[in-house]
Amino acid sequence: MSAKETYDLVVIGCGAAGLSAAVSHAATARAAGRTARIAVLERATREGRGGATRWTSSWLRITGDRRLDPAFIPKMEKASNGMADLDYCRVLDRETKATLDFLEANGVELIFFQQPFANRNTGGGLGMPAKGGVGIVDGLAGVVEKTPGAEILYETEAVRLSLSDDGRVNGVIVRGRDGLLRTLAAPAVVIACGGFEGNKEMLTQYLGARACDLPVIAPTVKNNRGDGIRMAMEIGADTAGQFDMFHGEPVDVRSSKPDAVIYAYPFGIVVNAAARRFFDEGKDSFDSTFEELGFEIWKNQDQKAFFIGDQTTLGIANVEQIILSDQSPVQADTIAGLATQLGLDPAALEATVSAYNAAVGPGEFNPKIHDGKAAASLNPPKSNWAFPLTAPPYIAYPLTCAITFTFGGIRTDTQGRVVTPSGTPIPGLYGAGEVTGLYYHEYPAGTSVLRSATFGRLAGAHAAAMAG
Numbered sequence: 285m286s287a288k289e290t291y292d293l294v295v296i297g298c299g300a301a302g303l304s305a306a307v308s309h310a311a312t313a314r315a316a317g318r319t320a321r322i323a324v325l326e327r328a329t330r331e332g333r334g335g336a337t338r339w340t341s342s343w344l345r346i347t348g349d350r351r352l353d354p355a356f357i358p359k360m361e362k363a364s365n366g367m368a369d370l371d372y373c374r375v376l377d378r379e380t381k382a383t384l385d386f387l388e389a390n391g392v393e394l395i396f397f398q399q400p401f402a403n404r405n406t407g408g409g410l411g412m413p414a415k416g417g418v419g420i421v422d423g424l425a426g427v428v429e430k431t432p433g434a435e436i437l438y439e440t441e442a443v444r445l446s447l448s449d450d451g452r453v454n455g456v457i458v459r460g461r462d463g464l465l466r467t468l469a470a471p472a473v474v475i476a477c478g479g480f481e482g483n484k485e486m487l488t489q490y491l492g493a494r495a496c497d498l499p500v501i502a503p504t505v506k507n508n509r510g511d512g513i514r515m516a517m518e519i520g521a522d523t524a525g526q527f528d529m530f531h532g533e534p535v536d537v538r539s540s541k542p543d544a545v546i547y548a549y550p551f552g553i554v555v556n557a558a559a560r561r562f563f564d565e566g567k568d569s570f571d572s573t574f575e576e577l578g579f580e581i582w583k584n585q586d587q588k589a590f591f592i593g594d595q596t597t598l599g600i601a602n603v604e605q606i607i608l609s610d611q612s613p614v615q616a617d618t619i620a621g622l623a624t625q626l627g628l629d630p631a632a633l634e635a636t637v638s639a640y641n642a643a644v645g646p647g648e649f650n651p652k653i654h655d656g657k658a659a660a661s662l663n664p665p666k667s668n669w670a671f672p673l674t675a676p677p678y679i680a681y682p683l684t685c686a687i688t689f690t691f692g693g694i695r696t697d698t699q700g701r702v703v704t705p706s707g708t709p710i711p712g713l714y715g716a717g718e719v720t721g722l723y724y725h726e727y728p729a730g731t732s733v734l735r736s737a738t739f740g741r742l743a744g745a746h747a748a749a750m751a752g
């Protein structure tokens with residue numbers, strides 16, 4: 285093996301988690317007077333680097349004083365029926381501010397604001413990188429590229445972990461552009477290569493029938509093929525998170541734009557291919573219900589739904605901020621005309637809209653609060669933001685569910701060390717980001733990038749401290 289192929293740390297994955305691990309490892313080693321040799325592996329080309337992180341807007345579930353939303357931990361406990369690792373969540377809470385500081389110190393500009401339609405009841409303000417997730421990838425990769433001893437190996441896929449005779453992870457076997465296998469030796473490896481959202485075979489294995497119908501929400505998400513989960517499980521790692529659940533979102537089926545999500549559905553109705561409502565569009569603000577709507581469209585509505593609105597919908601101040609499609613809505617002067625364009629039964633859609641309009645209760649429509657203006661007598665009801673659809677031209681967006689990430693992954697301790705079912709850390713092996721399982725039943729939005737960067741940072745620093 286050539287000297288070039290021996291490292292202090294090999295990181296599998298070039299997203300928020302992997303890059304945070306590499307940057308923090310280098311900094312911790314530097315502080316101890318050492319120059320760490322680090323390889324970050326990326327399956328994609330340089331232009332296509334960054335996995336899911338590259339395409340996310342990267343909303344961060346934080347408060348104005350740069351803390352994790354205080355409702356997050358109770359929400360995780362409740363949503364998971366106590367199954368989520370609350371110690372991990374507490375460390376995320378404790379470390380959030382340090383992670384934001386770390387990102388800013390390493391070339392990632394953050395902005396802080398209140399998204400006008402997001403949930404205020406949680407107390408969570410919102411922040412995000414000024415350039416979105418690509419700002420994290422380019423910022424941190426830029427630091428890695430300038431760090432002596434560190435390099436990013438593009439078009440280099442991790443295939444399996446290398447083990448010493450006594451079970452310590454001592455490197456990664458990779459396949460490069462030439463198709464040949466080689467070993468990158470290192471006393472520490474951080475697995476940070478995402479979930480299995482890009483792997484139809486694994487999706488079918490864990491989600492079941494019709495998983496193949498789920499498009500990925502953005503192109504490079506397809507590179508996340510569950511390799512890290514497989515590699516770690518092969519050597520005895522435990523798992524965590526719900527393997528038959530995923531985070532999906534309702535996207536405009538006509539659009540090929542990444543992340544073409546239609547979040548405006550609370551301000552209209554959503555119907556299925558039979559032109560019937562099937563979901564309480566006003567149950568809560570979009571950031572609390574978009575996953576449930578996406579899942580329902582996939583699981584029970586044959587991957588087809590239609591958001592129906594009118595000119596009142598389009599007249600809501602800033603509503604364009606929650607319609608991320610690059611396609612104009614389908615428009616018609618009548619509901620029957622709209623149905624015809626959508627391929628729906630005109631009489632059925634007219635009946636649904638008439639019943640909905642007749643059920644709208646008293647009160648003043650206010651999109652900025654949970655206004656309680658409901659269509660309560662319907663089944664399902666619409667609990668907030670119910671105004672009659674009577675302002676033509678009527679509009680529609682045809683929807684399908686696109687997969688963002690999977691919930692099931694490998695289990696780590698609170699320092700990012702991958703553990704066996706007995707809780708014993710596997711020497712030399714770390715995991716961070718989406719490859720690690722956490723969520724059950726529901727993903728509290730705005731926490732995935734935060735936990736990826738946080739536990740990547742902690743894992744990289746821990747591995748450097750162990751080397752010292």
Ligand SMILES: Cc1cc2nc3c(=O)[nH]c(=O)nc-3n(C[C@H](O)[C@H](O)[C@H](O)COP(=O)(O)OP(=O)(O)OC[C@H]3O[C@@H](n4cnc5c(N)ncnc54)[C@H](O)[C@@H]3O)c2cc1C
Pocket residue numbers: 296297298299300301302325326327328333334335336337338339340341342343344417440441442443476477478501502505507508509511512542543688689716717718719729730731732733734736
């Ligand atoms: C469109 C979209 C919107 C989102 N919105 C938000 C949001 O607003 N807020 C939020 O918190 N989260 C959001 N998410 C989720 C969030 O972006 C991800 O959960 C997070 O970025 C995951 O980071 P990661 O580093 O774990 O994985 P990734 O960023 O996916 O990185 C994984 C890396 O591993 C590489 N890789 C995979 N397998 C191998 C292999 N065998 N060998 C070498 N390399 C490999 C991939 O190419 C990639 O570089 C969104 C995701 C998407 C796609």
